[in-house]
Amino acid sequence: MTEPTLDAATATRFAALALDNIVREYPNHPQHVWRDGSDARTPRELHPAFFGSYDWHSCVHMHWLLARIRRLHPGVRQRAAIAARFDEHFATEAIAAECAYLARPQTQSFERTYGWAWLLKLVEEVGRGDDDDCRRWYRQLQPLTDAIVARYVHYLPRARYPLRYGIHANSAFGLGFALDYARDAEDWPLEALIVTKALAWYATDRDAPADWEPSGSDFLSPALMEAELMRRVLPAPAYAAWLAGFLPGLASGAPSVLFSPAEVADRSDPQIVHLDGLNLSRAWCFRGIAAALPDGDHRTPMLLDAAERHLAAGLAGIGSGEFVGEHWLATFAALALCA
16 A cells, blocks of 8 residues: 655646636635625625635635645746745735734634634645745734634634534534644644643544435545544544544444445536545545554554545546536645645
């Protein structure tokens, strides 16, 4: 079994796709509450940094994809084009406008927590760059970073129950990426808040109903995303024991629906095509869970085999030519290839 990787050819192809998407303003699906008739604005007017790629969160994670490609493949032929777009979209004025949008009434739940998580993942990736441009972009993103962190700090203590479905607002996904950012940025109060909430929500979970998966528009596995979060939260021995109670059939490949790649019947349908993303996110979850288990754990071979099969199925959906998938799927592919 070979270790998946984001090779140079794939990186170049994904970079071209992302560069096209982040400046494609239409079609667009804004999460915008109109206060009155005078509040109508174009996507670019509402979000000068993240107006493309159909919706705000997809535009944010396409920027993440470009930042990761730029770091992992510094010789990528689109390097100058990536820098030019980042200079424009991360400009002080553009980020100030994004912050102003978040300060508006009726934006309390805007992109909660999927878009929040991707913004922090983008900042984390930009911060990993070791050149002057990355350091400048990181500083320019800081006001928006602070605004998103403040939203987590305000929201999590008031959130009594997690969201467990397999689409955007899945709480485990939102906590996992934010926890990665908190540790990378050494934001220990945010880390403590997330760990406390993850333990409160998930530490006693047993016998996840994974045989109910997938739902028809899932792009995240509720069961695997929770397990992917908890590997970040629990020490290794405790995690292995928790996983045995949460998904007791893993070693035998049960339930079978969790280990079988989802079938995508129509990649022109914006909801059905989510299942390509499900296959890719399952792939990175299976790999992450396996990596968190002790050497020789009997569940590891089954997890890695499932990861490989889901990755192959998910990659089959990249390059379909259908915008409903191409505006976001490459980011999930990149995570599956180099998480």
